[in-house]
Every structure is written in structure tokens, then in C-alpha cells.
Amino acid sequence: MPDEPAVERARPRQRLSVVGVLGELLITVGVLVLLFVGWYLWLNDVIVGGEQTQSATELRQEWEEQAREERGEAPPPEPVVEGLSPDQAPVMAEPTTLNAAFATLIVPRFGDDYARTIGQGIAVREVLNSRRTGVGHYPGTQMPGELGNFAIAAHRNANGAPFGKLVDLRVGDHVYVETEAGWYEYTFRGLEYVLPTEVDVIAPTPRAPQTEPTERILTMTTCNPLFSTAERAIAYSVMTAWYPRESGMPAELAGEEA
């Protein structure tokens, strides 16, 4: 057997082919689309939701810190089981600065560590999509503890989905709005599904704009069905108690505090 001549084993230099590049581009686009879906349905909520919770926690700690300084040497108040009557609650003035954070929303039904910041106004980019706030207060509606309707809105999916579990609320669930002054306890009363144009759900007396308000209502609005903008899901709660910061936080919330 004669010796074979040394074969040039080096691979021929690969050249870019149109089909090859096109194929790789198509695969890339496919991967990007899948990544987007994963981000939209899951990762975005993890990232933004975490940041929103973080910002709400910082705001709450700030208020606690102030209360501690004012208290001086006195021991911290014990958690309170029975709150005060709602008509003793102070009403803060509506913030004049749009997008300003002025309260936090704490809903045990939404999760043990659920806390979000409420900002003034319902600007999509600045409040609802924000990594800091996420929940927006309808300008011109009443403030927490005020006779009438404290109306707020938030996303049901994506951007942290602050109201992702809105329709999981059960009658009797407590929804807390916390401000520098203390905790406003609202009790969930019922859901309603409406068209986006039915603005009387945020009237001082919901669904009865001509009626003088006699109750302190909290109205939460979000989109419905999930991933659609065709309708709105509305959750009504009514204020049932007031917990001033100096006399201690509601016992229901005390478990989660550090």
C-alpha cells in the first residue's frame, strides 16, 4: 500500500452564506420572542414587584423611624387588636405634586409581605408603571379616612402587578392604607365588573354620583379580563377602623414587621 499523500486536513474556510445568516437571524428572533414572553409573564413582575415592595417598605420604615424619634425614651406601643372609630381618623390634604408617594397599601390577602406605595395621580408611566409606586390615586377623589371615595388604580398583570390578586379578595378581608399618621383599615365588601367608561364607580358614593357620601369607601380599579383592557374589575371596601401610629399598629400586620 503506497503511502497516501499528506491530506490537507484543515477545514476549508467557512464563508458566510446568505441562507446561513438568515437562518441564524431567524433563530435569534425566535429566542428573543420567547425571552420576551417569559419576561412579560414572569420576570418583569419579579423585578418590578420586588422593587415596588422595597420602596414601600422603605417608606414605612421611614415613618416608623420618625415615630421612634418623637417617642423618645418611651417604650414602643404594643400592636392593637381593636382600632378606633373611623370618624376619629385624620384626613391628610391631597398632595399637590403629581406622582408624589404619600401612602402605602397593605393587603394580607395578597401575600404576607405585600406592600405597595400609592402615588398621587394615575399617570401610566410615572405612577402605574413606576418601580417606586405602582398604585395611583385618582386625582380629585377623596383621601384615606375622608367621607367619600378614596379611589386607586393599579396593574393586574405586568409592571409588578400590584392588583394581580384583586379578584381573590373575600368579603371581610382587610385592606390597610398606611400614612405617616397611622393605619386606615378598610374591609372588603364586594366586586363589580364594569365598562372602562363607567366613571361613577369612583364617585364619592360609588354608582350614585348625586348622593351625599355617608361612608368612607376605598375603590380599587384594575383591568379585566386578565391581559385585556375590555373591562374593569372594581373592588369596593368600606373603612372600619383607625389605628393612630402613636398607639400601635394593627395586630393583623404586626406579624410581618421586623
Added chain:
Amino acid sequence: MYAALWRALPGPVWLRIIIVLALVAGILWALAYVVFPWVADVLLPQDVTVEE
């Protein structure tokens, strides 16, 4: 295309792997924090408020 990019990277294989991982991490970060939020705003506008 990707093969050509791989050949264009400098250094030994281990260095190229590190460079590729860094590039991929940077691209994923830019997607999650910049590109995808913008795409979602444009393609999937959301409306959670009631208004006239």
C-alpha cells in the same frame, strides 16, 4: 454568522468563553430593563383606570 463572530474574538478559548458570557449577560440585562419594557409599552398598552 455566530461562527464568524466566535472566530473574530481574540484570545484563547477560555478567554473567548468569558467574553461571550459577559456579552450575553449584558444583552440580557439590556433586554430586561430597556428593550422589553419599551416593547411592552408600545405593543401591549394597558389600561387599568376608568375614564370618560
